[in-house]
Amino acid sequence: MNPIEPLVFLVDDDFSVREGLTSLVRSVGLRVEAFASAQEFLDFARPDAPTCLVLDVRMPGLSGLDLQRMLLDAKDRIPVIFITGHGDIPMTVRAMKAGALEFLPKPFREEDLLSAIREALAHNFITRQQQAERGELEHRYATLTAREREVMPLIVRGMLNKQVAADFGIAEVTIKVHRHNIMQKMKARSLPELVRMVEKLQSGVSSEGKDSAI
Template sequence: MSEIEPIVHIVDDDPDVRDSVNFLVSSLGYRCVTSASAQDFLRALDDQRPCCAVLDVRLPGLSGLELQNELQRRGSAVRVIFITGHGDVPKAVRAMRHGAIDFLEKPFDDQVLLDRIGEALAESREAIERRRRQGDLERRLSSLTDREREVLAHIVAGRTNKAIAAALDISVKTVENHRHNLMSKAGVTSVAQLIAWASEPGQISA
């Protein structure tokens, strides 16, 4: 399957800034989408593909920092790079603490911005992949029966088939059947892989 094309969003109420950043970034082959406000950006956002947002701190309506908060609230994979014509250390500190890739003061170094965009898109890809894996894990886990969950918890705890059978008052053969079904549903081929799968955050515990 071919890799999904990433998008660089440029959000600034100054058309000259939008045009200049768009020209710079698109010259490297990136697909760019420009917006004059946070609301326009949110309407254009496709959160299923890797993307980053080059945001001005001061925007009409929702500010850049407020937009960053909204993206976090949504659990978005968008990664943010702030640009500003007004040096503001407290705002920069706040933005970085909330996960911004960088906080650049205009006029910024073109290469620094391009480097940060590369970092932001790489992080966005990783976030989307983590979200995909978590969704897959949750779907597989939801397919388990209550008894399979019980057996899995014992397997994760390192107990033998015999010990599991005794704890659940079932036969060793039944435990083996449950283990086979668990491995099939988890899409793994060994007990070690099954334990690793079940040990993912938010999965199952003994």
């Protein structure tokens, strides 16, 4: 089994609903794991693969909205599709504001759910790619010396070597060496590419709510 193959998670306390939706998702060639409760889902060791979560709103114990909040608190960005037979407007607004991709009241058309699942998996695939790319950039950034990290922001602002050298009170040739090392360690083939890398690093730091040191 390919570990990168997409996987759909289904959480619903109604056995007949779980069985029906499991069959539906498998009928279009997707893997699915079904759970009778939010806690069962939380206890499951998720694989490293694109995923999404089809989630019932009202369940005994932890509700779907409770689970969504827990995932958000844990910075778990799995896309959530809510299904419910008891939905109302305030509940829908709450779920969507918290980042749910879709809110489907029962009964819903099978194609509507499948379409939402496809969109959610595509969204998660892109998110995972972006996270992997940012992780690689963070690894490269970690190889820079303290001085190189100080010099890089000035370089990406378009400052000339002599201007950066004047700012630090050091020889221009030293800045040239730093610039060369930065480009090499960050694997940037041009200044515009380095600028884009720094923007992605800053974007990642900002999205996590941390102070940027870049």
